[in-house]
Amino acid sequence: MKVLVLLVLAILLQFVGAIVALSLTKRTKYNLAWIFLSVGFLLIAFQRLLEFIPHVWKDFERNVDTLNIILDVTSAVLFTAGIILIQQLFVYLRRVEKERMETEKKILNAIIRTEENERRRFAKELHDGLGPLLSTVKMSVSSLAQMETSPPASEIIKNADAVITEAIRNVKEISNLLSPHILENFGLVSAINSFISRITPGSIEIIFKTNLKNERFGYNTEVVLYRVVCELINNTLKHARARKIEIHLTRDESFLTLIYVDDGIGFDVREVLSDNTPGMGYANIISRVKSIKGIINVESEPQQGTRVVIVVNAGNS
Ligand SMILES: Nc1ncnc2c1ncn2[C@@H]1O[C@H](COP(=O)(O)OP(=O)(O)OP(=O)(O)O)[C@@H](O)[C@H]1O
Ligand SMILES: [Mg+2]
Structure with missing residues (x-):
């Protein structure tokens, strides 16, 4: 049976x-x-x-x-x-x-390239379009300042001159932030150093160490790493309440490794990297790194600081 x-x-x-x-x-x-x-x-x-x-x-x-x-x-x-x-x-x-x-x-690569090209175009328009216009106005105001005028008028002219000088400085700054000419002309290390030097001194200690000299890498690699470092620094300044940032950029035989550490309040990585967070910073960082076939690891715990490691191919375009 x-x-x-x-x-x-x-x-x-x-x-x-x-x-x-x-x-x-x-x-x-x-x-x-x-x-x-x-x-x-x-x-x-x-x-x-x-x-x-x-x-x-x-x-x-x-x-x-x-x-x-x-x-x-x-x-x-x-x-x-x-x-x-x-x-x-x-x-x-x-x-x-x-x-x-x-x-x-x-596709990611194409998107990033288009975005960078657009930024570059804006930066150029600002620098070459608005910049000279403001300089012309400044020259006119300076000529006015040299003329004999009543005290209230010369006060107004002085103020206008100061505002125009500030506007010229701002246009340069915005143009440079949009597409840092220093990155294009002098490479990654100079661009990162320049970005760091613009952060208000005394607000935070930033240590940047690298074994790179004047080596240049592919356009995409340099732009991606530069934008990622800027966003990581911005995040630390905005959210971390940190006292110190350490950035190590190292090149060995065929890889370029970026290690970014801050000693701030940290965050819940899983939550931030999930799709339902409003911030775009980390989503952009990850897609940028992915677009150049790099790998990224983000480690952070509440009150334990943040550590981000990115490895990309040094020969990437
Ligand atoms: N270094 C850090 N220390 C502490 N918290 C951080 C740090 N970096 C990111 N965070 C947390 O992760 C969240 C997401 O960061 P993300 O850069 O993706 O967005 P955001 O900075 O809030 O906005 P956006 O970058 O779009 O302006 C932040 O809101 C913050 O809570
Ligand atoms: Mg951010």
Whole structure:
């Protein structure tokens, strides 16, 4: 009796297997694999059925050996062929995933490049368009200042001159922030040093160490690392209440490693890196690093400071 129950169970399971395998045919590219597997399952179910029938029908006769061997061999061939096709399916899926990731990186790269080009255009317009206009006004005001005027008028002229000087300085500053010419002309280390030097002295201690001299890297690599360092520093200034920032930029044979540490109040990394936070800073950092095939690790705990490590290929474009 036990044997009978087990046989029925086996037959049922083979049928379920066959149906599941068959249902997968529509979902994947290598659907022949699933057809092979389901036929294999059906053959085994048929084999079990042949074993089951004599238990209920005593007169049933069959040439057990030959048929069993034929069924065994056929199902083995079908299973092997199915498994080989499934293996190819995984190879295919891996290839598709790799291509998808490559495409994603290319798109990110294009977005960042377009963004940088736009920033550069704005910076140029400000610098070459508004800058000279303000300088002309300043010259006129300076000429006015040299004329004989009543004391209230000369006071107004003096004020106007000061405001125009401030406006010229602001235009230069904004233009430089939009697209730092120093990054383009002198490279990453100079640009980071220049950014750090503009932070109000005394507000925080910033240590920047590097083994780079005047080496230049690909445009994307330099822009990405520069923008990331700026955002990390901004974040520390805005959120961390830190006393100290340490930045290490090191080049070895083929990698460029950025280690950024602050001793501030820290934050919950998982929460910040999840998609539902309003800030764009970290999302931008991560997509920028991804666009140049770099890797990033952010470590932070409340009250434990923040540590960010980024490794990129030094030969990247
Ligand atoms: N160095 C840090 N120390 C403490 N908290 C930080 C630090 N960096 C980020 N955070 C926390 O992580 C959050 C997300 O940072 P993120 O840069 O993504 O956005 P944001 O700075 O709030 O806004 P945005 O960068 O778009 O102006 C911050 O709001 C802050 O709470
Ligand atoms: Mg931020």
